[in-house]
Amino acid sequence: MLLEVQNLTKIFTSGLIGGYQVRAVDNVTFSIKEGEIVSLVGESGSGKTTIGKLILRLIKPTSGKILFKGEDIWSFDKDKLMNYYYKNVQAVFQDPFASFNPLYKVDRVFDLVFRTFLKNVSDVEKDELVRRALESVGLNPREILGKFPHQLSGGQLQRILIARALLVEPSLLIADEAVSMLDASTRIDVLNLLGEFRDNHGTSVIFITHDLALGYYISDKIIIMYRGSIVEWGDTEKVFDNPLHPYTKMLLESVPDLNVKWEFKGIEPEREEGKVWELKGCKFAPRCSLAKDKCWKIRPEPVEVEKNHWVACHLYGGS
Numbered sequence: 001m002l003l004e005v006q007n008l009t010k011i012f013t014s015g016l017i018g019g020y021q022v023r024a025v026d027n028v029t030f031s032i033k034e035g036e037i038v039s040l041v042g043e044s045g046s047g048k049t050t051i052g053k054l055i056l057r058l059i060k061p062t063s064g065k066i067l068f069k070g071e072d073i074w075s076f077d078k079d080k081l082m083n084y085y086y087k088n089v090q091a092v093f094q095d096p097f098a099s100f101n102p103l104y105k106v107d108r109v110f111d112l113v114f115r116t117f118l119k120n121v122s123d124v125e126k127d128e129l130v131r132r133a134l135e136s137v138g139l140n141p142r143e144i145l146g147k148f149p150h151q152l153s154g155g156q157l158q159r160i161l162i163a164r165a166l167l168v169e170p171s172l173l174i175a176d177e178a179v180s181m182l183d184a185s186t187r188i189d190v191l192n193l194l195g196e197f198r199d200n201h202g203t204s205v206i207f208i209t210h211d212l213a214l215g216y217y218i219s220d221k222i223i224i225m226y227r228g229s230i231v232e233w234g235d236t237e238k239v240f241d242n243p244l245h246p247y248t249k250m251l252l253e254s255v256p257d258l259n260v261k262w263e264f265k266g267i268e269p270e271r272e273e274g275k276v277w278e279l280k281g282c283k284f285a286p287r288c289s290l291a292k293d294k295c296w297k298i299r300p301e302p303v304e305v306e307k308n309h310w311v312a313c314h315l316y317g318g319s
Ligand code: SF4
Pocket: 245, 246, 247, 282, 283, 284, 285, 288, 289, 290, 291, 292, 295, 300, 312, 313, 314, 315
């Protein structure tokens, strides 16, 4: 297994509200195989981006483990973290403009990769690697190199960042809302690009998105998150063909078109923010028309309803 997330929990304490605690990630378990694309889908506040940060070791979990090729990522010393883990696990984030210094040419983003991970590469080899990386993401190096960020589009900049991430041939790419600022056609191009990399290089992808349609388009497996917990997950086709959790059904009913960017329109956000985290039972109960007495008292355990399709809801027994 490439990556195993085991009972991962992250609690943030807000100093503003007298030490009020929020379980941003609540006992989350999942795994990713080599060459697999897995989408983490959820609204703002679902914990998906926090999971990305935990996997990138940018923040420490409150409890639980993340294993990379069987090793606890928090057992890595600085050297192993930089030269092994970060070489294998790369990330692309939402805003491509934020990753470039407007005062420098875009070429500069490749320098850090060479300084950190590819120290023994000659200048001639560097030029060749950058050229090939740019071509592999559909960019013409002559139209890109030597330009300043403002001279390029958001789509071109995001492709450069993907090229940079893939320069070191990582085993895992974390794409956190990586296409959400792009226009519709560029977005599909970039998704196809990620799929091609999986096919050609066996790169696994964790695709973090609030956009269920994009998750459907790109992923082999899909994980639906609500308030820090996984509520339904499995093979993408199975979850879409046979959605079970009331929250997943609600999300699917809101998808107008698989090729168009959409937000979670029509879904009323939970108003009583703090109250949800105090619930002993199902976190979705305040929004669920099917909630029964048991739902308010007992947290539903995951049940495998068919092969590779799990749901955490009392409607499906087993808890
Ligand atoms: Fe609704 Fe109960 Fe299922 Fe939660 S456990 S989603 S409240 S039916």
